[in-house]
Amino acid sequence: MGKYLNQKPVLVAVDCIIFGYDGEQLKLLVIKRAIEPVKDQWSLMGGFIEDDEDLDGAAKRILLELTGLHDVYLEQLHTYGRPDRDPIERTVSVVYFALIDINKYSKQINDQFHAEWFKIKEVPTLIFDHNEMVQEAMNKIRYQAALHPILFELLPKKFTIPQLQALYEQVYDAPIDNRNFIRKITASGLLIKQTEKDKSNSRRGAFYFKLDKLKHRAQFQSFLNFIPKNNK
Known part of the structure; x- marks a missing residue:
């Protein structure tokens, strides 16, 4: 089979943005870049797609090779696909993002490429346009979190109301009134109260909850009420 005439090949890369929550802090997983240019600078997990794989397959392979996840x-x-985004060759990057519970996946992460978690507000300057990618991912998460329970991917199966509130505040970078949040989240009927308590932060403790996913599908608009009005 012939080739397209007068067409210059363009490299296709995949970059992976991994957000994690450890129960207290929302974080981003980054690595030290292993090749030139800008070798040893902080980067998202990325690599080039191979001839025999699709985009999803490339994303999973790259994430596994660079972090162990x-x-x-x-x-x-x-x-x-900005023409000058890579100083070496014209490269188009397809970006993926994921939300994980850090404690659930902590044992998988290897240190071969110095994978490291940074608090969202302390993310270092990343190579090329990677900071722009992270910002766009945050914007999409904020939009989706208003309609779907995606932030619960960051939480353990059972969690406390303070943990949930802290997560929303960090995602939207805005404070949430405590009483209002508790009243609305309780009234929504979306959470199932457990008999156990987390007493790690106080003698009185805080009850654990689980998300009622079936009820949430029927009442997805309820989560719009939890979003801070002054989010950035």
């Missing part, structure tokens, strides 16, 4: 749900975010 596997069985992580990845969602395609956007494609970046």
